Amino acid sequence: MSDIADRVKKIVIEHLGVEEEKVTESASFIDDLGADSLDTVELVMAFEEEFGIEIPDDAADTILTVGDAVKFIEKAQA
């Protein structure tokens, strides 16, 4: 896993209080990791802070899984 993926995973574990093994690339924040809509807003904010990027609201709406987040951040930092 890339450095970005590790950092995303760490944020997800910390914010959602879930076990590490559940946080796979394909895990959906809402369906698999127990997040609600407010949790996902906070997660996106945490990604913005951690990676120094801005995630517009329409882009945030497409980030549904751990993998979505990693891909978006990799692209934003490229």
Place this chain on the structure above:
Amino acid sequence: MRRVVITGTGLVTPMGCGTDISWSRLIGGESGIRRITNFEVDDLAAQIAGQLPRDPSAEGAYNPDDWMEPKEQRKVDPYIIYGVAAAELALRDAGWQPQTDADQIATGVLIGSGVGGLEGIVEAGYTLRDKGARRISPFFIPGRLINLISGHVSIRHKLRGPNHSVVTACSTGAHAIGDAARLIIWGDADVMVAGGAESPVSRIGLAGFAACKALSTSYNDRPGQASRPYDRDRDGFVMGEGAGVVVLEELEHARARGATILAEVVGYGLSGDAFHITAPAEDGDGAYRCMQMALNRAGVGVDEIDYINAHGTSTMADTIELAAVERLVGDAASKISMSSTKSATGHLLGAAGAIEAIFAALAIRDNVVPPTLNLDNPEVETPIDLVPKVARKRQVDIAVSNSFGFGGTNASLVLRRVDL
């Protein structure tokens, strides 16, 4: 008219987490007030408080993890966790966990707070200034709203009846119980989970109340002696944190399921001073009228009162309340015991009225009145027994609990023994 009884209690106080431990320490004459050690106080005028015991080795220790998942705790100010804990304790004590649609819809929640969120607002203010509006958490607002105690309790226990809250400063807990009782009387609910919670013990809370000249500042080196209602050397109240919640229930509903009944809520009175934002009216008229209204509602004569749990904050206002009580009860004064349990717990603001109503109910259960600690030299002479320093065994069938708050908002509750 439908009658309302208390069938469960939950106390989270500086005396301990749990009704039994809080009550036994109170009756034992212990103080819950200590020097603050978990944040910087050297620049604060008041450096002591009634804080929840958190040392895990202590009996009755409070551990937030017992009541809310750590990831949820992060989203709320502590008063919400205290309220959730006290409500859970009260529901367990009552043995009431509604499972059917009908029972869930017949059960409501009415828990308030005087101040609500403080520390979380301070932190969000720093975030807004230093990092900008886009960094404000979506949990900032729902973690600070006062009615979110009632919200969390209803969600956790599936209580789908009236969901309400009260914000009347230091009268909050008493108003919550009184208003919740009325919802039961009117048939809007059969069971109500009611009370107050407060988490003011923080730098901003201490600084704010000290600026109002409300806090004790001369006893920082002798915390246990700081809260001394009616004593000539009192110099302000000592802040406390925690929560008190009761389960109120319609009498026949409680009897039908064989619930243990602690006491009946027979009277409730409310009044406004219309005088000053923080000071009580010097003639004590607001206090007098709310006690009188509560007794009239209860159909109880002044000569029937056994115990009054006073508002008694350890400020100048103590003698105003005492004079109002003397005016109300007249010749019956000599058979009444009246104490301030804030001498042991400190002043839990929006939680105080609920905690003290529970203490008053326990006084009825056990026929014992809790003491007023540190009452060495009463400022005024009175025929009323102020229960100095040591609890007293005596018959208690009728108890009154008084609460008076900033803004000149007053509430009195009358509780009565229920003969089974």
